[in-house]
Amino acid sequence: MPWNWTLPGWPDFRYDAAALEPFERRFLLSSGEIVGAVRHVGPAERDQLRIELLSDEAMQTSAIEGEILDRLSVQSSLRRHLGLTPDGYPAKPREQGVAEMMVDVYSGFATPLSEDTLFRWHSMLLSHDRRLETVGAYRAHSDAMQIVSGRIDRPTIHFEAPPSGQVAGEMTRYLRWFNDSGPEGAAPLAALTRAGLGHLYFESIHPFEDGNGRLGRALAEKSLAQNIGQPSLIALAYTIERTRKTYYDQLETHQKTLDVTPWLVWFAETVLKAQQVTLERVGFFIGKARFYDRHRAHLNERQASAITRMFREGPGGFTGGLSAENYLSVTGTSRATATRDLQDLVEKGALSRTGERRHTRYWLNLTEARQTD
Structure with missing residues (x-):
C-alpha cells in the first residue's frame, strides 16, 4: 500500500487554492462575529465562558478517542490552571492532564511550535498512563506504527506511519513547515489551508506512541489561533466528534495520496460549522446570564x-x-x-x-x- 509518506514529493501536498478561497473568507468573517459576540459577555462572566468552552473541547477531543471524562473534574482543573478560584472538586489524573494541555494551547497560542511544546503536551496528556514505553518524547519502538481495526487474527490496516527511526527527521521538517507557514513566517498560508494541512501532515507522521489525535487537534487549534491573532475557542473537537466516522474516513483516504483538496474542503467546512456552534454557545451563555439576572431572586x-x-x-x-x-x-x-x-x-x-x-x-x-x- 503506497502511504503518502512513501510517495515521491512527500511532504509537498497538492491542492486547489482557488477552491478554498470562499471558505477562507467565511472563516475570517465568522471569526470577527465570535469576537464581537464575546464582547457582549461581561468581564465577570468571561472566565466562566472560557471554562465552559475549553471544557467542552477537552471532553470532546477525548471522546473522539473513546475516552469519557468527568466534566466537573475537567472544569475544576481548568480553574486552577487559569489561576481562578478553585471550586474544591477533586482533580483526576486524566482530566487534569487534558485541562492543563488545553490551557497551554490557549495561553501559548502565539509562541512558535517546538519539540519542547509537543513533548510538554504529550506529558500532560499521558503521564498517568503506565502502559506506554515512552511519554514526553517521540516513539522509539521497532514495531510498525499502524492504525488497525477488526479481529486480532485478521486486522484491517487503515494506515501505517513512518518507522520510528524516521520520526525525528520528519518532525524537524514538520516544525519548520509549521512555523514558516504561520502569519509571520517565511511562507505564510491562509488559515484553514494551513490548519488542515498541518493536521493531516502531523497525523501522517504519527510521531508519538499514543495521543496523536488529541495533539493533532490541538495543533489545528494553535494554527487557527495564530492566524486570527487570538485564541480561537471554536468547537472544533465537538464538531469532529459528531461526524467521527467521516473524520477517520477522510484521514484514511488522504493518507494514501498527496492530492488533498477534498480533505481541505471537508476540514474547512468542519471548521466553519464549529464556528457556528461556538456562536450558538456564546449566545446561550449570554442568554443564561440575562435569564439569571431577571429570575434568580424569584x-x-x-x-x-x-x-x-x-x-x-x-x-x-x-x-x-x-x-x-x-x-x-x-x-x-x-x-x-x-x-x-x-x-x-x-x-x-x-x-x-x-x-x-x-x-x-x-x-x-x-x-x-x-x-x-
Missing part, C-alpha cells in the same frame, strides 16, 4: 435546582423538553408541588410550555431574557 430552591439542571444540558436542553417526570426526578418533590412549581415558572416567564397533559413539555425562555436586556 426561584425557590426546587425551581433553582431544576433550572440549573436544564442549563447543564446546554443549548439543546433536555431531549424533547423538560417533562413533569424530569422535574420530579431532579427535585424529589411531590407531583402536586411539581405542578405548582412548573406553572409558576411559566407565569413568571422563566419557562415556556408546549403540548397538553402527558405530552406537556417545558423549555427555558431565553428569548424573553434577550428582549428585556
Whole structure:
C-alpha cells in the first residue's frame, strides 16, 4: 500500500487554492462575529465562558478517542490552571492532564511550535498512563506504527506511519513547515489551508506512541489561533466528534495520496460549522446570564435546582423538553408541588410550555431574557 509518506514529493501536498478561497473568507468573517459576540459577555462572566468552552473541547477531543471524562473534574482543573478560584472538586489524573494541555494551547497560542511544546503536551496528556514505553518524547519502538481495526487474527490496516527511526527527521521538517507557514513566517498560508494541512501532515507522521489525535487537534487549534491573532475557542473537537466516522474516513483516504483538496474542503467546512456552534454557545451563555439576572431572586430552591439542571444540558436542553417526570426526578418533590412549581415558572416567564397533559413539555425562555436586556 503506497502511504503518502512513501510517495515521491512527500511532504509537498497538492491542492486547489482557488477552491478554498470562499471558505477562507467565511472563516475570517465568522471569526470577527465570535469576537464581537464575546464582547457582549461581561468581564465577570468571561472566565466562566472560557471554562465552559475549553471544557467542552477537552471532553470532546477525548471522546473522539473513546475516552469519557468527568466534566466537573475537567472544569475544576481548568480553574486552577487559569489561576481562578478553585471550586474544591477533586482533580483526576486524566482530566487534569487534558485541562492543563488545553490551557497551554490557549495561553501559548502565539509562541512558535517546538519539540519542547509537543513533548510538554504529550506529558500532560499521558503521564498517568503506565502502559506506554515512552511519554514526553517521540516513539522509539521497532514495531510498525499502524492504525488497525477488526479481529486480532485478521486486522484491517487503515494506515501505517513512518518507522520510528524516521520520526525525528520528519518532525524537524514538520516544525519548520509549521512555523514558516504561520502569519509571520517565511511562507505564510491562509488559515484553514494551513490548519488542515498541518493536521493531516502531523497525523501522517504519527510521531508519538499514543495521543496523536488529541495533539493533532490541538495543533489545528494553535494554527487557527495564530492566524486570527487570538485564541480561537471554536468547537472544533465537538464538531469532529459528531461526524467521527467521516473524520477517520477522510484521514484514511488522504493518507494514501498527496492530492488533498477534498480533505481541505471537508476540514474547512468542519471548521466553519464549529464556528457556528461556538456562536450558538456564546449566545446561550449570554442568554443564561440575562435569564439569571431577571429570575434568580424569584426561584425557590426546587425551581433553582431544576433550572440549573436544564442549563447543564446546554443549548439543546433536555431531549424533547423538560417533562413533569424530569422535574420530579431532579427535585424529589411531590407531583402536586411539581405542578405548582412548573406553572409558576411559566407565569413568571422563566419557562415556556408546549403540548397538553402527558405530552406537556417545558423549555427555558431565553428569548424573553434577550428582549428585556
